[in-house]
Amino acid sequence: MTDGSNMVAAATLIADHTRAKMLTALMGGRALTATELAGAAGITKQTGSTHLRKLLDARFVAMEAHGRHRYFRIADEEVAQLLEELMSFSARSSDRTYATGPKDPALRKARVCYDHLAGELGVLLYTSLLQRHAFDFDGATIALSPAGERLIADFGIDAHAVRSQKRPPCRVCMDWSERRHHLAGAVGAALLARVIERGWAVRGKSSRAIHFRPNGERAFRGYFHLNGVLHEAV
Amino acid sequence: MTDGSNMVAAATLIADHTRAKMLTALMGGRALTATELAGAAGITKQTGSTHLRKLLDARFVAMEAHGRHRYFRIADEEVAQLLEELMSFSARSSDRTYATGPKDPALRKARVCYDHLAGELGVLLYTSLLQRHAFDFDGATIALSPAGERLIADFGIDAHAVRSQKRPPCRVCMDWSERRHHLAGAVGAALLARVIERGWAVRGKSSRAIHFRPNGERAFRGYFHLNGVLHEAV
DNA sequence: CCGATGGTTCGAGGAGCATCGAACAATGAC
DNA sequence: GTCATTGTTCGATGCTCCTCGAACCATCGG
Numbered sequence: 336m337t338d339g340s341n342m343v344a345a346a347t348l349i350a351d352h353t354r355a356k357m358l359t360a361l362m363g364g365r366a367l368t369a370t371e372l373a374g375a376a377g378i379t380k381q382t383g384s385t386h387l388r389k390l391l392d393a394r395f396v397a398m399e400a401h402g403r404h405r406y407f408r409i410a411d412e413e414v415a416q417l418l419e420e421l422m423s424f425s426a427r428s429s430d431r432t433y434a435t436g437p438k439d440p441a442l443r444k445a446r447v448c449y450d451h452l453a454g455e456l457g458v459l460l461y462t463s464l465l466q467r468h469a470f471d472f473d474g475a476t477i478a479l480s481p482a483g484e485r486l487i488a489d490f491g492i493d494a495h496a497v498r499s500q501k502r503p504p505c506r507v508c509m510d511w512s513e514r515r516h517h518l519a520g521a522v523g524a525a526l527l528a529r530v531i532e533r534g535w536a537v538r539g540k541s542s543r544a545i546h547f548r549p550n551g552e553r554a555f556r557g558y559f560h561l562n563g564v565l566h567e568a569v
Numbered sequence: 570m571t572d573g574s575n576m577v578a579a580a581t582l583i584a585d586h587t588r589a590k591m592l593t594a595l596m597g598g599r600a601l602t603a604t605e606l607a608g609a610a611g612i613t614k615q616t617g618s619t620h621l622r623k624l625l626d627a628r629f630v631a632m633e634a635h636g637r638h639r640y641f642r643i644a645d646e647e648v649a650q651l652l653e654e655l656m657s658f659s660a661r662s663s664d665r666t667y668a669t670g671p672k673d674p675a676l677r678k679a680r681v682c683y684d685h686l687a688g689e690l691g692v693l694l695y696t697s698l699l700q701r702h703a704f705d706f707d708g709a710t711i712a713l714s715p716a717g718e719r720l721i722a723d724f725g726i727d728a729h730a731v732r733s734q735k736r737p738p739c740r741v742c743m744d745w746s747e748r749r750h751h752l753a754g755a756v757g758a759a760l761l762a763r764v765i766e767r768g769w770a771v772r773g774k775s776s777r778a779i780h781f782r783p784n785g786e787r788a789f790r791g792y793f794h795l796n797g798v799l800h801e802a803v
Numbered sequence: 804c805c806g807a808t809g810g811t812t813c814g815a816g817g818a819g820c821a822t823c824g825a826a827c828a829a830t831g832a833c
Numbered sequence: 834g835t836c837a838t839t840g841t842t843c844g845a846t847g848c849t850c851c852t853c854g855a856a857c858c859a860t861c862g863g
Contacts, residue, residue: 341659341660342583342589342593342652342655342656342659343583343584343585343586343589344659345655345658345659346580346581346583346584346589346655347580347584349576349577349580349584350577350580350581350583350584351577352577355576355577355580359576413658413661414658416654416658417654417655417658418576420650420651420654421576421579421580421651422576424576424579424647424648424650424651425575425576425578425579426575427647461708462708465708470706472704472706472711474695474696474699474741474750475741475743475750477706507708507709516708516709
């Protein structure tokens with residue numbers, strides 16, 4: 336009821352180092368097999384299996400069986416949002432003065448956050464879209480303005496398909512390391528997908544990094560008018 | 570690091586029925602004593618003391634000693650936001666078809682959510698303010714527009730004092746029962762405080778309800794142009 | 804059909820932690 | 834000063850649940 340017993344159930348699932356590692360790994364956006372997740376968490380596959388069962392029962396993750404492999408992924412955007420909130424919250428008290436974010440320059444520059452672009456390029460993209468008035472605020476979520484619709488349509492994204500998704504089209508995601516906001520939601524995911532589709536960047540195999548090709552980054556920055564220069568490391 | 574060990578610590582604190590009850594009770598917005606909190610959670614004061622110590626160490630709650638009493642309250646808006654997110658998330662899967670929200674009509678109509686107004690009147694207030702373009706969206710949080718500034722200044726709120734608070738002035742809060750949004754943040758808190766200051770309503774003693782006086786509700790609805798009529802129970 | 808690999812189920816062991824009884828410190832009322 | 838109330842600390846108890854060894858299904862490749 337009002338005592339939030341469900342809240343306890345949700346928190347309990349995350350309040351375990353092993354499951355937290357699994358969920359964090361899945362926040363990389365890829366679907367991973369049970370063995371891969373057990374490895375990522377540093378436990379045997381038996382233990383991993385029980386944890387995945389719990390996460391599955393609670394609809395925290397979704398499963399798809401391909402042959403003898405079982406691929407797990409974050410169930411939906413709501414779960415991703417909860418995890419984001421928790422990470423963002425946890426990042427507050429711990430490092431205060433400490434340098435925020437990962438040390439790996441590639442990760443700082445561009446990485447995936449569940450299914451959308453984070454890191455400096457993600458922040459710059461969102462900032463640029465804001466300046467060009469691509470969004471309207473309707474009281475609950477932000478949505479594409481007519482200008483925004485045109486912008487992503489020109490970029491090669493089917494605005495209609497994006498709108499028809501269940502999840503909100505646009506959502507502001509507070510990155511737990513950058514302390515800046517970037518774009519999540521269906522549009523955020525579509526933008527990242529299109530950037531990769533265009534060959535401007537590739538996703539790191541086992542890391543969360545997004546590796547932009549030199550000319551890809553030039554094209555990306557040019558297309559979206561990103562002038563910011565931070566951490567010019569390559 | 571990136572494994573979210575802090576996330577586990579935060580989740581662990583909430584992943585206990587006793588602490589969850591305490592935190593839920595504190596989300597009522599009042600500062601409560603250790604004994605009151607132990608009573609609310611249904612445990613002895615010894616056990617309650619250990620839990621409060623943990624919550625205090627983690628900065629989830631803040632404590633103020635008044636004589637031999639020790640008053641605990643939610644530490645800050647960030648903690649409140651995390652709890653809101655968790656409750657909102659938990660409300661999703663459980664009751665799907667089930668009627669949402671508390672059954673008590675008084676609670677449905679108007680109640681406190683940490684420090685701001687929730688329930689139907691809270692939703693109506695936010696909706697009305699939106700229609701009158703009281704907010705601007707700056708990319709990270711919503712803020713008062715010039716029209717909004719005038720509006721709350723006329724209502725008797727010191728806009729400057731509100732702006733000088735550390736926490737964001739305006740924040741959209743998704744109520745876990747109403748499934749609608751209402752206004753949180755410094756402005757949301759100031760609005761509720763002013764409503765009570767004006768004598769339009771009083772806070773329930775041991776409940777979360779906000780009891781509007783008949784003429785107080787008329788004045789409130791009139792002032793903010795709230796036309797909605799739902800649950801005309803009194 | 805047979806080995807190899809991915810994944811699950813079962814049982815036992817063990818660690819963590821919530822809980823309360825008891826004793827103690829601190830403050831307020833009279 | 835004396836007593837009652839508030840709150841904390843300590844120790845013992847017991848439960849939950851994480852973990853892995855072992856055994857067992859399912860699928861793929863030959």
